[in-house]
Amino acid sequence: QEDALTSSKLQGKSVMITAGGTIERIDPVRYITNDSSGKMGFAIAEAARDYGAKVTLIAGQTQVEPPEGVEVIRVESTQDMYDAVMSRFDNMDIIVKAAAVSDYRPAVRADQKIKKTTDRMTIELVKNPDILQELGARKNGQFLIGFAAETHDVAAFAQDKLRRKQCDLLVANDVSRDDAGFGSNNNEVQIYDADGLVESIPLSTKHSIAHRILDIAYERLPLEVD
Numbered sequence: 001q002e003d004a005l006t007s008s009k010l011q012g013k014s015v016m017i018t019a020g021g022t023i024e025r026i027d028p029v030r031y032i033t034n035d036s037s038g039k040m041g042f043a044i045a046e047a048a049r050d051y052g053a054k055v056t057l058i059a060g061q062t063q064v065e066p067p068e069g070v071e072v073i074r075v076e077s078t079q080d081m082y083d084a085v086m087s088r089f090d091n092m093d094i095i096v097k098a099a100a101v102s103d104y105r106p107a108v109r110a111d112q113k114i115k116k117t118t119d120r121m122t123i124e125l126v127k128n129p130d131i132l133q134e135l136g137a138r139k140n141g142q143f144l145i146g147f148a149a150e151t152h153d154v155a156a157f158a159q160d161k162l163r164r165k166q167c168d169l170l171v172a173n174d175v176s177r178d179d180a181g182f183g184s185n186n187n188e189v190q191i192y193d194a195d196g197l198v199e200s201i202p203l204s205t206k207h208s209i210a211h212r213i214l215d216i217a218y219e220r221l222p223l224e225v226d
């Protein structure tokens with residue numbers, strides 16, 4: 001058996017990973033974003049690179065530097081991420097959607113800085129496209145790994161997302177904890193497939209979780225026919 005960390009099990013495979021948070025502009029100096037650090041997605045990109053894959057990393061706002069040796073495409077909004085992902089989807093073997101995508105964006109983006117006037121103001125938001133759901137609907141042979149950020153009823157919501165978005169695997173994490181998840185170097189996740197729980201990974205480094213996610217994906221990839 002090969003040593004997990006020196007294996008080249010993904011040699012010849014193209015892997016696309018989205019990581020970090022998206023930014024939705026309100027006006028030239030203000031925006032809506034979230035607490036995603038990008039660490040989980042970057043750890044997966046690094047692990048895929050170490051397994052010999054050709055890695056494309058679609059990165060939103062992040063607090064850490066992306067790994068060396070991968071192609072990095074920087075994006076800002078959900079729409080930018082959607083465009084970057086869709087234009088590359090056909091050539092990929094594995095897609096991992098670790099990014100924390102903004103569900104809504106401001107209905108209008110002001111060209112000039114919004115001035116302070118009334119005591120109350122409202123920003124109208126409209127729904128963004130769901131990138132993962134679109135990938136699930138369009139996939140033809142690609143292996144799709146989604147994430148779910150939940151604060152309660154993690155198992156039920158995660159399995160519902162897996163079915164709705166037609167993922168091959170779904171990695172669920174409880175973002176209500178402060179010792180894991182957003183910003184942390186550690187995470188505790190449950191991995192689901194269409195039949196239910198595949199594996200529950202106790203509190204571990206994002207590095208080791210990244211390898212485990214790719215190991216499970218690798219075992220399920222369609223066999224090469226030559």
Ligand code: CTP
Pocket residue numbers: 078097098099100101102103128129130131132133145146147148149150161
């Ligand atoms: N996702 C996406 N595009 C969106 C929203 C989410 O691709 N517009 C992806 C995320 O990258 C993640 C998965 O869908 O892989 C689940 O995201 P999550 O926010 O947990 O679920 P939602 O479907 O957005 O539902 P909700 O936020 O209401 O729980």
Ligand code: CA
Pocket residue numbers: 101102103
């Ligand atoms: Ca969401």
